[in-house]
Amino acid sequence: MPELPEVETVRRGLQPAMEGAKILKAEARRKDLRFPFQKDFIARLEGQTVTGLGRRAKYLMADLTSGDVLLMHLGMSGSFRVLDGINDNTPGQFHHPRSEDRAHDHVVFHMSSGAAIVFNDPRRFGYMKIIARQGLEEEPLLKGLGPEPLGNEFDAAMLAHSCFNKKTSLKAALLDQRVVAGLGNIYVCEALYRSHLSPRRLAATLATKKGEPTDHAGRLVNAIHSVLNQAIKAGGSSISDHRLTSGELGYFQHSFQVYDREGEKCQTRGCGGIVRRFVQNGRSTFWCPKCQK
Numbered sequence: 145m146p147e148l149p150e151v152e153t154v155r156r157g158l159q160p161a162m163e164g165a166k167i168l169k170a171e172a173r174r175k176d177l178r179f180p181f182q183k184d185f186i187a188r189l190e191g192q193t194v195t196g197l198g199r200r201a202k203y204l205m206a207d208l209t210s211g212d213v214l215l216m217h218l219g220m221s222g223s224f225r226v227l228d229g230i231n232d233n234t235p236g237q238f239h240h241p242r243s244e245d246r247a248h249d250h251v252v253f254h255m256s257s258g259a260a261i262v263f264n265d266p267r268r269f270g271y272m273k274i275i276a277r278q279g280l281e282e283e284p285l286l287k288g289l290g291p292e293p294l295g296n297e298f299d300a301a302m303l304a305h306s307c308f309n310k311k312t313s314l315k316a317a318l319l320d321q322r323v324v325a326g327l328g329n330i331y332v333c334e335a336l337y338r339s340h341l342s343p344r345r346l347a348a349t350l351a352t353k354k355g356e357p358t359d360h361a362g363r364l365v366n367a368i369h370s371v372l373n374q375a376i377k378a379g380g381s382s383i384s385d386h387r388l389t390s391g392e393l394g395y396f397q398h399s400f401q402v403y404d405r406e407g408e409k410c411q412t413r414g415c416g417g418i419v420r421r422f423v424q425n426g427r428s429t430f431w432c433p434k435c436q437k
Contacts, residue, residue: 148326219269
């Protein structure tokens with residue numbers, strides 16, 4: 145499933161075509177994706193200008209002049225194409241080619257910018273929902289989300305506070321969207337490797353008995369910032385379905401230091417360890433048992 149860097153890459157690809165443009169016509173070519181569309185879905189979109197296109201965790205959020213927000217999630221296989229009459233661009237794709245079957249073009253926004261924004265989703269795990277901005281804080285899909293890992297508030301002290309006295313593993317804590325929003329399996333594995341922390345380590349070890357951040361917390365926050373910024377610059381990771389709005393693949397998968405490298409030599413200088421894989425909380429964890437403690 146696309147993680148924060150992939151969603152942020154899609155947002156940046158859609159922004160020029162959507163932000164500041166009016167939705168002249170909207171099409172929902174079926175009654176549902178993962179969830180049914182609201183009965184007034186089309187009516188609340190048409191004629192509205194997109195005043196801003198943001199991201200919260202793994203969600204895209206389009207602010208409308210009406211005061212509504214269009215919440216969009218890519219699901220497992222969702223992707224957007226931008227058709228402008230000249231180019232056919234796909235913001236943000238994972239390793240296998242995005243579906244070329246137009247039968248999976250489920251939602252289309254015709255913009256005053258001259259572009260058509262097409263949402264294609266073969267598996268239909270993606271979804272869209274219109275929410276009144278004043279009700280966002282109580283929206284079940286967003287309520288309880290933790291801080292943005294690239295936000296100014298996310299630092300060692302905040303992470304230590306969230307993990308204080310937690311009995312779960314460090315990896316499980318980082319995958320908990322209430323602790324930090326937008327991280328998924330790939331980037332958690334990479335950040336733990338870069339900070340030389342074991343995925344099996346107790347999350348509580350990021351804080352002292354008084355709740356203050358340990359050196360481990362500082363190293364981990366720096367690693368999270370580094371890996372996310374590098375991945376966004378690379379257009380995300382293309383593993384199964386993710387593509388850029390240009391149709392190109394993201395290429396951060398070529399920079400993986402530990403993820404999907406089972407049996408390879410550890411890249412840490414002087415380590416000499418071998419990358420191992422084990423299943424943790426139902427997900428594959430890749431790590432070096434020698435240098436991640």
